[in-house]
Amino acid sequence: MPSPAPVSWIVVADPAALALAAAQRLLARIDANAGRAAIGLAGGSSPKQLYQLLASDAYSKRIPWDRVHWFIGDERFVPAGDARNNMLMAREIFLGRFAPRDHIHPIPTDVADPDESANRYERELKSFYGADDFDPARPLFDLVLVGVGPDGHTASLFPNYPAIAETNRWVVGVPKAHVEPFVPRVTLTLPALASCHEMLFEIAGEEKHAILTRLLAGENLPANRARSIGKTVFLVDRAAAGGDLRGG
């Protein structure tokens, strides 16, 4: 397997500094695009502080809400109002207050099964993008936000699951999760996540140190295979980095 593409590592003091750095990068990506911008959000608990910051006066006033569209990299196949729904968290914390309704693009879970959901979301992404194939000169997303699970998964691409090997589809259903919550998932694939100007990993807390060490060792894990065609940035706090990385 080819060795992972080079990435940038940024180490910050703590989760608050991490949220701040992520918010600044997100704004910079939106600013760099004078037209319609697209952001891929992440689920899990890591982006919560970032979302809270985006809801603050300081940030919400700087976001040009009328030209930003919000997508999600993966979803738990539970109703939109279920507390485990990834988009619900983003909606409750910031999107619901500021984003025009038709700029919020959730993965639909009110359909028969994860495969149908994946088909629909893929159609929605293709229609937004305006083509059925990715053009490397024109990434789908300005920024894709991702996290890393304890097993090295990212989005809902779990180690050794078929979804990680998908090269054609943009979105796929995942019948069974590898970690909690054990509900079916729907996830963007590696090529869809890759179609971005920047992929931004947020990794914080001592409990992430073990998996970070494995990533740094170059293990063949989904989080080491998810790479942007543009820039890939690992934003890490000191507790997660431990002694493995140095930084500000």
Ligand code: 6PG
């Ligand atoms: C999900 C996520 C998942 C998440 C990682 C990290 O639906 O759970 O999209 O990929 O980003 O598991 O989760 P935490 O941020 O909760 O550690």
